[in-house]
Amino acid sequence: MTDEELIKHLIAGDNEAFRDLVQRYQSLVFKSCFTILRQQEEAEDIAQEVFIEVYESIDQFKHQSKLSTWLYRIAINKSLNHLRKVKRKSLFHSIENFFSNNKSTELDIEDKTTQHSPHTIEFKERNAVLQSAIESLPENQRIAFTLNKFDELSYQEITEIMGLSLSSVESLIHRAKLNLQKKLINYYKN
Amino acid sequence: MNCNKAKQNLIGYLEQTIPIDLQDAMSAHFSECPACRKLYKDVAATYNVLVNEPVPEVNPFFYTRLEQKLRTKYQPQQRVTPRIIWKLQPIAATLLIIIGVGIGIVIGSSISGSGVSLSKPNRSEVLKTYATDYNLTYTGEESISVLANNE
Numbered sequence: 184m185t186d187e188e189l190i191k192h193l194i195a196g197d198n199e200a201f202r203d204l205v206q207r208y209q210s211l212v213f214k215s216c217f218t219i220l221r222q223q224e225e226a227e228d229i230a231q232e233v234f235i236e237v238y239e240s241i242d243q244f245k246h247q248s249k250l251s252t253w254l255y256r257i258a259i260n261k262s263l264n265h266l267r268k269v270k271r272k273s274l275f276h277s278i279e280n281f282f283s284n285n286k287s288t289e290l291d292i293e294d295k296t297t298q299h300s301p302h303t304i305e306f307k308e309r310n311a312v313l314q315s316a317i318e319s320l321p322e323n324q325r326i327a328f329t330l331n332k333f334d335e336l337s338y339q340e341i342t343e344i345m346g347l348s349l350s351s352v353e354s355l356i357h358r359a360k361l362n363l364q365k366k367l368i369n370y371y372k373n
Numbered sequence: 374m375n376c377n378k379a380k381q382n383l384i385g386y387l388e389q390t391i392p393i394d395l396q397d398a399m400s401a402h403f404s405e406c407p408a409c410r411k412l413y414k415d416v417a418a419t420y421n422v423l424v425n426e427p428v429p430e431v432n433p434f435f436y437t438r439l440e441q442k443l444r445t446k447y448q449p450q451q452r453v454t455p456r457i458i459w460k461l462q463p464i465a466a467t468l469l470i471i472i473g474v475g476i477g478i479v480i481g482s483s484i485s486g487s488g489v490s491l492s493k494p495n496r497s498e499v500l501k502t503y504a505t506d507y508n509l510t511y512t513g514e515e516s517i518s519v520l521a522n523n524e
Contacts, residue, residue, distance in 0.1 A: 205436050211433045223429045230431075231439045237441065309419040310426060332423050364384045364416070371415040 185248040193241045205234055212258045218333035219262040231247075233258045242274060248343050255334075255344045257324060292348060295346050316366040320359055327352055328359035337357075374402040379409045383416050 184192075184203060192200030211232050217226035236257055245251055317325060326345060330336045334346070341352045379402050385391035386399045403410040432438070504510065 194484070201435060205439060209431050209435050213435070214428055217428055227432055227435065231435070232443055234439055235443060235446070306422065306425075310422045311421050313422050362386050363420070364381075367416045367419055367521075368380055368383070368412065371412055371419075 187246075190241060190250065194240075197311065200232075201238060204237070208251065208254055209234075212254055215258040215330070215334055216262045218329045219259065219266060225265065225269075229261050230258065230370075232261055236261070252343045255330075255336075255340075257328075259344065261323065263326075271356055298303060302338075312367070312370055313363075316363050318372070319366065320362055323353050324359035326354040328363075331356055331368065374398040374407060376402075379403070379406070380412070383413055384420060387417050387420060406442070481502050 184200075189207075191199050193204065209230065213226055213230040216229045216233070217223065218230065220226045230365055233254065239259065262277070279295060317329065321329065323345070327341055328345065330341050331338070338352050338356070341347075341356075342349050345352065347355075375491055382391050382395060382399060386396055389396065391399075403413055
């Protein structure tokens with residue numbers, strides 16, 4: 184069944200079509216959530232929210248882009264919104280910890296960056312450094328860069344997902360790389 | 374090639390996106406400068422984590438959980454009695470009891486009010502039977518009661 188046919192069946196309320204859609208795109212959606220959130224459980228929760236939104240608003244799909252592009256867009260928006268919520272919460276906790284003289288926030292960050300990788304301590308350390316550098320990038324640069332590097336999407340696909348021109352995407356990824364380079368050099372120079 | 378120029382192009386060198394002559398110049402610089410060589414190795418090893426980092430597999434129960442979430446979301450909600458109704462229930466019960474008692478009093482008084490007229494024929498019947506049993510002439514309640522008293 185093609186994506187077009189799948190969408191028609193979904194609009195008609197066919198639950199089997201929904202199952203097919205989930206099975207076809209769950210990896211893509213989960214991966215794009217994971218590249219932003221870096222937490223397996225959170226990524227899974229958000230990926231499920233993406234499919235719930237698709238289930239509820241499939242009739243709003245305009246057919247102007249590919250289904251996968253639409254899914255990417257929802258996944259990224261939802262992941263970013265979730266990340267903002269988490270950051271607001273962690274800011275609140277930091278303030279709370281500051282007043283209660285609790286140092287657990289620092290440990291939380293360390294756990295977050297290291298818990299997924301089954302590799303060596305050195306790999307974990309490098310991963311933590313890289314993730315920290317990526318997280319410190321401006322949002323648009325971070326999205327463009329992660330879509331390109333983690334999801335291995337072409338610049339053209341990224342333009343469709345982010346709704347930007349090709350030159351803007353090129354510029355975002357170029358600046359992201361320069362920023363990362365700068366941050367890594369600063370880290371290893373010290 | 375100096376160290377600053379080399380540092381500016383580390384990722385370009387790593388990804389081989391810079392011109393070949395610049396790549397060659399950087400290679401030559403790294404062979405001469407141990408500090409830049411070490412820095413490049415560190416940056417490259419960290420940057421390559423991007424390629425080597427494993428992405429976890431999707432949970433095999435992903436669809437089952439999603440289905441469960443959807444079912445919960447679209448299940449008809451149980452009707453919840455509003456708190457105000459819950460609080461008013463004892464008051465309503467008390468009022469019902471008061472109204473019931475009131476209605477009972479009204480009905481009771483109307484029955485007892487009409488009781489005289491209802492009981493009168495019965496009483497006359499009893500007196501008539503009484504008079505017949507004792508071979509007396511029934512002339513009314515008064516005479517019977519007098520007779521009864523005289524007896």
